[in-house]
Amino acid sequence: MNRSDRFIDACRLLKTDCTPVWFMRQAGRYMAEYRALRERHGLMKMFLTPEIAAEVTLQPLKAFALDAAIIFSDILIPLQRMGIDLEYAQGEGPVIHNPVRTRADVDALRVPDPEEDLGFALESIRMVAGELNGRLPLIGFAGAPFTLASYMIEGGGSRSYIQAKELMYGEPETWDELMRKVSDMVASYLVAQFEAGARVVQLFDSWVGCLSPSDYRAYVLPHSARVFRRLKKAGIPSIHFGTGTGDLLTLMREAGGDVIGADWRTPLGEAWKRISPGAGIQGNLDPVTLMAPRPLLEARAKEILDQAAGRPGHIFNLGHGILPPTPVDAVKALADFVHAYRPRKGGDRLPCPS
Amino acid sequence: MNRSDRFIDACRLLKTDCTPVWFMRQAGRYMAEYRALRERHGLMKMFLTPEIAAEVTLQPLKAFALDAAIIFSDILIPLQRMGIDLEYAQGEGPVIHNPVRTRADVDALRVPDPEEDLGFALESIRMVAGELNGRLPLIGFAGAPFTLASYMIEGGGSRSYIQAKELMYGEPETWDELMRKVSDMVASYLVAQFEAGARVVQLFDSWVGCLSPSDYRAYVLPHSARVFRRLKKAGIPSIHFGTGTGDLLTLMREAGGDVIGADWRTPLGEAWKRISPGAGIQGNLDPVTLMAPRPLLEARAKEILDQAAGRPGHIFNLGHGILPPTPVDAVKALADFVHAYRPRKGGDRLPCPS
Numbered sequence: 001m002n003r004s005d006r007f008i009d010a011c012r013l014l015k016t017d018c019t020p021v022w023f024m025r026q027a028g029r030y031m032a033e034y035r036a037l038r039e040r041h042g043l044m045k046m047f048l049t050p051e052i053a054a055e056v057t058l059q060p061l062k063a064f065a066l067d068a069a070i071i072f073s074d075i076l077i078p079l080q081r082m083g084i085d086l087e088y089a090q091g092e093g094p095v096i097h098n099p100v101r102t103r104a105d106v107d108a109l110r111v112p113d114p115e116e117d118l119g120f121a122l123e124s125i126r127m128v129a130g131e132l133n134g135r136l137p138l139i140g141f142a143g144a145p146f147t148l149a150s151y152m153i154e155g156g157g158s159r160s161y162i163q164a165k166e167l168m169y170g171e172p173e174t175w176d177e178l179m180r181k182v183s184d185m186v187a188s189y190l191v192a193q194f195e196a197g198a199r200v201v202q203l204f205d206s207w208v209g210c211l212s213p214s215d216y217r218a219y220v221l222p223h224s225a226r227v228f229r230r231l232k233k234a235g236i237p238s239i240h241f242g243t244g245t246g247d248l249l250t251l252m253r254e255a256g257g258d259v260i261g262a263d264w265r266t267p268l269g270e271a272w273k274r275i276s277p278g279a280g281i282q283g284n285l286d287p288v289t290l291m292a293p294r295p296l297l298e299a300r301a302k303e304i305l306d307q308a309a310g311r312p313g314h315i316f317n318l319g320h321g322i323l324p325p326t327p328v329d330a331v332k333a334l335a336d337f338v339h340a341y342r343p344r345k346g347g348d349r350l351p352c353p354s
Numbered sequence: 355m356n357r358s359d360r361f362i363d364a365c366r367l368l369k370t371d372c373t374p375v376w377f378m379r380q381a382g383r384y385m386a387e388y389r390a391l392r393e394r395h396g397l398m399k400m401f402l403t404p405e406i407a408a409e410v411t412l413q414p415l416k417a418f419a420l421d422a423a424i425i426f427s428d429i430l431i432p433l434q435r436m437g438i439d440l441e442y443a444q445g446e447g448p449v450i451h452n453p454v455r456t457r458a459d460v461d462a463l464r465v466p467d468p469e470e471d472l473g474f475a476l477e478s479i480r481m482v483a484g485e486l487n488g489r490l491p492l493i494g495f496a497g498a499p500f501t502l503a504s505y506m507i508e509g510g511g512s513r514s515y516i517q518a519k520e521l522m523y524g525e526p527e528t529w530d531e532l533m534r535k536v537s538d539m540v541a542s543y544l545v546a547q548f549e550a551g552a553r554v555v556q557l558f559d560s561w562v563g564c565l566s567p568s569d570y571r572a573y574v575l576p577h578s579a580r581v582f583r584r585l586k587k588a589g590i591p592s593i594h595f596g597t598g599t600g601d602l603l604t605l606m607r608e609a610g611g612d613v614i615g616a617d618w619r620t621p622l623g624e625a626w627k628r629i630s631p632g633a634g635i636q637g638n639l640d641p642v643t644l645m646a647p648r649p650l651l652e653a654r655a656k657e658i659l660d661q662a663a664g665r666p667g668h669i670f671n672l673g674h675g676i677l678p679p680t681p682v683d684a685v686k687a688l689a690d691f692v693h694a695y696r697p698r699k700g701g702d703r704l705p706c707p708s
Contacts, residue, residue, distance in 0.1 A: 160677055162642055169646035209598070212618040212640055214657060244563070246600040247620045264566040266601045286566055288516055292523035303568060323514055 007067040011237040013313040020067035021338040025321030026060040043088040053124035075143030081112035099155035114192035122196040129197025140198030144205030145182045145223040179223040187230040202239040209244025228256020249274040263319030269307035280313030287318045290330040310343040361421040365591045367667040374421035375692040379675030380414040397442040407478035429497030435466035453509035457528045468546035476550040483551025494552030498559030499536045499577040533577040541584040556593040563598025582610020603628040617673030623661035634667030641672045644684040664697040
């Protein structure tokens with residue numbers, strides 16, 4: 001089998017020679033090559049310079065046997081082009097200096113044009129797709145409407161999402177208008193990434209796990225669904241990801257996505273049941289397991305692969321991004337283990353040349 | 355029906371005249387009376403002075419129609435008596451200046467004697483129990499072994515629990531020894547609280563939702579189970595609480611507790627199914643809902659009560675503590691609403707004089 005098809009075929013729920021694997025934040029601070037570039041350029045310049053973003057994207061592919069590249073960027077970058085004053089503060093994570101709190105704030109936001117406003121990101125996709133030249137697929141991505149909207153409202157990270165939920169509950173029309181603008185931006189941006197050479201796109205609803213299923217259905221699902229309808233219409237395979245979403249998985253599946261991401265809080269088999277039939281699953285190892293002794297790391301990976309039991313449609317990944325203190329050799333070992341492992345059931349697969 | 359029995363009877367899965375209600379952190383910063391005391395004394399003095407802790411405990415009972423008091427304290431307070439250097443830093447939350455990282459650190463921890471080392475807390479329980487004089491039950495509490503151990507290791511709040519999980523994975527014997535010491539402390543402390551006049555105790559495993567079910571079973575369940583066995587043997591009714599635990603509920607039930615707490619991320623009916631038969635359920639309104647317009651607050655409370663459908667064993671609560679910006683009148687309205695509401699099904703209950 002052509003290795004370039006392994007990941008794409010799994011997204012289509014087709015049988016593959018072995019389980020495809022990639023890692024969220026596979027280009028990141030745990031790699032010395034990445035840290036060197038970051039020290040030299042700073043985060044913002046890395047995101048905005050196509051050559052650097054392309055170089056960072058390719059770093060983990062040189063080090064590990066991964067089945068997909070994911071473009072190096074950040075979900076908050078497009079918000080700058082909507083009028084958000086964004087800074088990556090040292091050690092604090094992203095800070096938004098003009099949080100969105102009122103209807104007037106929402107009305108002032110513009111919906112960027114991908115080619116015109118986010119050309120640098122599309123250019124880095126073109127460069128990476130050219131470099132990969134069909135040998136491996138490239139994943140494009142964007143933040144999901146809820147996660148982006150709540151970042152914009154809270155102005156940064158949050159523990160209880162009080163401001164975001166207060167706007168959602170108290171001013172549902174303002175909330176809807178904000179979500180509409182963000183959804184429009186996200187949908188056009190993802191379509192443009194596909195046209196630039198991304199083969200699959202992932203929607204990151206990283207914070208959506210703070211919501212009750214009732215709130216998700218009322219305030220989020222319609223907007224995420226609009227994004228996925230645009231993707232489907234354009235024939236773009238998609239992954240729908242969140243964390244802490246055990247009891248949202250069914251609704252996330254309803255909103256859309258060919259593959260649904262799950263984190264380690266839900267056993268993979270159980271998560272797959274909740275989104276079946278018809279959807280693939282991505283996940284779901286706890287990223288901290290990469291810091292565990294090797295036998296435990298392999299035992300946990302095995303548990304996940306055994307639950308998937310070789311059914312078509314499983315993409316191995318972590319439940320969230322690789323953490324900075326992760327040892328590089330554990331990442332390599334895990335990718336190799338996934339490729340070589342023969343699941344307990346459905347034993348019609350052979351060890352696979354990664 | 356004697357109002358004093360409503361909460362206790364629900365803990366025993368007995369039929370009650372209406373659904374009992376109390377709120378985690380019902381004594382807290384959202385109340386002006388509380389803020390006045392806090393400004394005068396500071397947090398640590400409030401925890402360590404029985405008269406003040408007793409006064410704070412009673413504040414919400416004077417303002418709202420609640421069915422239980424919960425002693426004013428903090429889950430980290432007993433750690434001081436184990437040798438932990440704890441500070442409630444202004445605006446930052448608790449900080450531990452000597453985090454536990456090695457086997458030697460664990461060996462140096464002492465297991466406090468409740469009467470000798472935590473007498474101030476038991477004294478405030480005696481004072482409140484005396485004051486309530488059977489009119490309302492008093493809840494005692496402690497942190498669960500996992501949440502306390504991870505606080506001790508991380509030294510404060512955490513996002514990814516890297517240090518705690520590294521110790522758990524990498525040095526399972528050190529982990530077990532730490533969990534054993536913490537469990538012993540917790541069990542004796544809860545028994546002592548019961549003997550001092552608490553009628554029910556709640557174990558707060560607030561952080562346990564960061565774990566996969568496999569990790570919970572391997573590293574946490576045996577220790578929490580030891581605590582609950584001690585409680586059961588002593589005939590002490592108990593509540594087992596955590597957040598983000600949708601897919602841990604079955605295992606938490608297995609660990610123990612007459613009533614299991616669930617947060618808003620899991621629909622109450624679904625959560626109750628996962629811990630059935632034989633356990634009551636506590637929860638599960640999103641605390642931010644208290645900041646929503648009144649009709650939405652009532653609609654969400656109604657959803658929860660309709661899912662419980664008047665079956666014996668439901669204690670209405672939030673899914674986590676009351677947040678500081680919560681309006682006092684919303685808390686009052688919610689308690690009254692719960693008492694007055696007649697669920698959609700099982701309509702054999704009458705509006706209830708709170």
